[in-house]
Amino acid sequence: MRKPLVAGNWKMNGSRESVSALIDGLTTGLTQFAKDGLVNDIEVAVFPSAVFVQQVENALSSTNVAWGLQNICTAESGAYTGEASVAMAKDFGCKLVLVGHSERRAIYGETDADVATKVERAGLAGLVPVLCVGESLEERQEGRTDEVVARQIKAVLKNSAPESLTELVIAYEPVWAIGTGLTATPEQAQEAHAAIRGLLAEHDADMAARTRILYGGSVKGSNAAEIFAGADVDGGLVGGASLDVQDFLTICRAAG
Numbered sequence: 001m002r003k004p005l006v007a008g009n010w011k012m013n014g015s016r017e018s019v020s021a022l023i024d025g026l027t028t029g030l031t032q033f034a035k036d037g038l039v040n041d042i043e044v045a046v047f048p049s050a051v052f053v054q055q056v057e058n059a060l061s062s063t064n065v066a067w068g069l070q071n072i073c074t075a076e077s078g079a080y081t082g083e084a085s086v087a088m089a090k091d092f093g094c095k096l097v098l099v100g101h102s103e104r105r106a107i108y109g110e111t112d113a114d115v116a117t118k119v120e121r122a123g124l125a126g127l128v129p130v131l132c133v134g135e136s137l138e139e140r141q142e143g144r145t146d147e148v149v150a151r152q153i154k155a156v157l158k159n160s161a162p163e164s165l166t167e168l169v170i171a172y173e174p175v176w177a178i179g180t181g182l183t184a185t186p187e188q189a190q191e192a193h194a195a196i197r198g199l200l201a202e203h204d205a206d207m208a209a210r211t212r213i214l215y216g217g218s219v220k221g222s223n224a225a226e227i228f229a230g231a232d233v234d235g236g237l238v239g240g241a242s243l244d245v246q247d248f249l250t251i252c253r254a255a256g
């Protein structure tokens, strides 16, 4: 059985104070859920801005909530101003790392080849790569969703060492649903997730069965349960709503 994962991508938001309040609220809420038997066995993770990783490590190291960076460098170390490496992520207790988020692809020009390198680097170092894929509105309107997502995933399957993919998580995040308040319908999400699992199955049946596929794109407390009900939806990658403790807790509950 695949364990559901709910992850909050905080993007470039927060302050020392708000991060502290968010983590306090989250850990208190999750502890209460556990006491009340409200959430089954799920994994919860947060992706703070890198500057807050030490603070997050201090606050979460004795809890079940995991954390990770929103991006890592393609290179191992050296003259890469502004970047953070896989080794740094590990040094600060990160368990996961986001790779190829659509904002990184669109704003910073990350290519499928960069993404494959990052997934490989993260996976080989023992981090869980969360590979983000998804089509633009134009691509969806042209009926090219499966083709675009397949291209993004195949680039990784082809170019990243197989040993780096054992714990791979895929986040299907349609670009048109990110930060727009527009959400894929549960049917659209399930359809895309099933296509992704089918693609993985062509590559490796075991991998298809074990790989968690998260949905991301305007997930909220009010729509999480219906989206997570899809057979191939194994949780969510949450942006805006992960900054609101109560909303994020509601989403965690919907996954458990």
Ligand code: 13P
Pocket (backbone or CB within 6 Å): 009, 101, 173, 177, 178, 179, 180, 181, 216, 217, 218, 219, 237, 238, 239, 240, 241
């Ligand atoms: P929103 O939940 O704000 O749409 O963001 C989704 C996302 O990009 C998570 O990585």
